[in-house]
Amino acid sequence: MQEYRLVALPGEGVGPEVVEAALAVLAHLATLHGFSVRVTHGLVGEPAVQQFGTGFPEATARLCEGADGILFGAVSKAGLLELRKQFDLFANLRPVRPVKSLRHRSSIKPEKLDGVDILFVRELVSGIYFGPSGRGVDETAPYGFHTMQYADSEIRRIARVALQQAQQRRKKLAIAHKENALPCLPWTRLVQEEAAAFPDVALVPMLVDNLAMQLVMNPQQFDVILAGNLFGDILSDIGGAIAGSIGLLGSASLNADGFGLYEAIHGTAPDIAGKGIANPMGTLASVELMLRQWDEGTAAAHLAIAQEQLLEAGYRTADLVDSPEDRFVNTKAFTEQLIQQLTNSKANQFKS
Known part of the structure; x- marks a missing residue:
C-alpha cells in the first residue's frame, strides 16, 4: 500500500x-x-x-x-x-470549470459557459509581492513603493510550465502582460522564445486589462492563461465569478x-x-x-x-x-x- x-x-x-x-x-x-x-x-x-x-x-x-x-x-x-x-x-x-448545476450562480450568461475549462498558471514567488518595497518621505509628502521585479529566468521557467500544461490540454496559451506600460518586463518575447520547443502550442499575447474584459465577455476562448504574480492573483479571482x-x-x-x-x-x-x-x-x-x-x-x-x-x-x-x-x-x-x-x-x- x-x-x-x-x-x-x-x-x-x-x-x-x-x-x-x-x-x-x-x-x-x-x-x-x-x-x-x-x-x-x-x-x-x-x-x-x-x-x-x-x-x-x-x-x-x-x-x-x-x-x-x-x-x-x-x-x-x-x-x-x-x-x-x-x-x-x-x-x-x-x-476553473463551471459545474452544470451551478450555472445560474455564474455572473456569465449560461450559453457562454458551454465548454469553459480554463487553467490559470500564475508565477508565485517573484514580482511585486517580493520586490523591493518601503516607506519614505521627500520634500512634498510621505510615500510608499512596491517594485515589480522579474528575472528573465523566472519568466522563462513559469512559461515552460504553462506551455507544458497547454500542450497536454487544447494547445492554446494566452499571455497576460502590460508591455505598453511596463516595457522592461518582456513577457511576450521570453514566452515566445521558450515556445520554440512547443511548436504545436498557439500563443495569444493579451494586454491584461483586455484579458480581464474578455474573461467576462467570452470565457470560452481561453485554455491556459499565463500571468505574473499580481496579474494572476487578480485574473484568477474572476474565475470565482465564472464558476459561481x-x-x-x-x-x-x-x-x-x-x-x-x-x-x-x-x-x-x-x-x-x-x-x-x-x-x-x-x-x-x-x-x-x-x-x-x-x-x-x-x-x-x-x-x-x-x-x-x-x-x-x-x-x-x-x-x-x-x-x-x-x-x-x-x-x-x-x-x-x-x-x-x-x-x-x-x-x-x-x-x-
Missing part, C-alpha cells in the same frame, strides 16, 4: 474548518482506493504568531521538509508568502521537483469563521489536484464526480443557496453527505 505523508496547516479563519472537512474526505478516499495518508499538523499565520512570534516558524518549515504535500487552510497576513518562498513554489495552477463562487476553486503551488502546497483560493472569511457554514469545496478541489500530482488519478476523478452528484442533487453550502429548492447543508453535513456519496458511487463505478 502506497503511503503519503501530508502536512496540514489549517491557519486561521475558516481554514481549520475546511481543512478538517477535506482531511475526512481524503481519509475515506484512501480507504476506497487502497492508499494511506499520514497527516501531521503544523502552525501557520496568527496561531503561529501567538506561539512562536512569527507566521511561519522554523518548526513548521522543518515539518514540511520531506513531506509529499502540504494542505493549507487560510491566513490573513503572515506565513503564506514565506512558505511559498521557502520551498520555491513558483508555479501556481488554478483550474470563489469558494469552489482550488489551487496547487508546485516547485521544480513537483512538491506542492494545496489550498483554496478564498481567504480567511472572518465574517463566517467559527459558524460551521464554510464551503469546503475549494479545499476539496485542491485535494483533487494533490491526488493527481500523486498519480492517484482514479481517486481524484472519483472525488470530482461525487461532488458534482451532490450538487446535482441540490445540496448547497451557505454561499450557494439562492432558491427555496436548494438543500442547505453546513460544512459538517456536506462532508458527511460527500463521504456517503463516495461510497455509493464507488459501488456504481463512478456513474454520473
Whole structure:
C-alpha cells in the first residue's frame, strides 16, 4: 500500500474548518482506493504568531521538509508568502470549470459557459509581492513603493510550465502582460522564445486589462492563461465569478521537483469563521489536484464526480443557496453527505 505523508496547516479563519472537512474526505478516499495518508499538523499565520512570534516558524518549515504535500487552510497576513518562498513554489495552477448545476450562480450568461475549462498558471514567488518595497518621505509628502521585479529566468521557467500544461490540454496559451506600460518586463518575447520547443502550442499575447474584459465577455476562448504574480492573483479571482463562487476553486503551488502546497483560493472569511457554514469545496478541489500530482488519478476523478452528484442533487453550502429548492447543508453535513456519496458511487463505478 502506497503511503503519503501530508502536512496540514489549517491557519486561521475558516481554514481549520475546511481543512478538517477535506482531511475526512481524503481519509475515506484512501480507504476506497487502497492508499494511506499520514497527516501531521503544523502552525501557520496568527496561531503561529501567538506561539512562536512569527507566521511561519522554523518548526513548521522543518515539518514540511520531506513531506509529499502540504494542505493549507487560510491566513490573513503572515506565513503564506514565506512558505511559498521557502520551498520555491513558483508555479501556481488554478483550474476553473463551471459545474452544470451551478450555472445560474455564474455572473456569465449560461450559453457562454458551454465548454469553459480554463487553467490559470500564475508565477508565485517573484514580482511585486517580493520586490523591493518601503516607506519614505521627500520634500512634498510621505510615500510608499512596491517594485515589480522579474528575472528573465523566472519568466522563462513559469512559461515552460504553462506551455507544458497547454500542450497536454487544447494547445492554446494566452499571455497576460502590460508591455505598453511596463516595457522592461518582456513577457511576450521570453514566452515566445521558450515556445520554440512547443511548436504545436498557439500563443495569444493579451494586454491584461483586455484579458480581464474578455474573461467576462467570452470565457470560452481561453485554455491556459499565463500571468505574473499580481496579474494572476487578480485574473484568477474572476474565475470565482465564472464558476459561481470563489469558494469552489482550488489551487496547487508546485516547485521544480513537483512538491506542492494545496489550498483554496478564498481567504480567511472572518465574517463566517467559527459558524460551521464554510464551503469546503475549494479545499476539496485542491485535494483533487494533490491526488493527481500523486498519480492517484482514479481517486481524484472519483472525488470530482461525487461532488458534482451532490450538487446535482441540490445540496448547497451557505454561499450557494439562492432558491427555496436548494438543500442547505453546513460544512459538517456536506462532508458527511460527500463521504456517503463516495461510497455509493464507488459501488456504481463512478456513474454520473
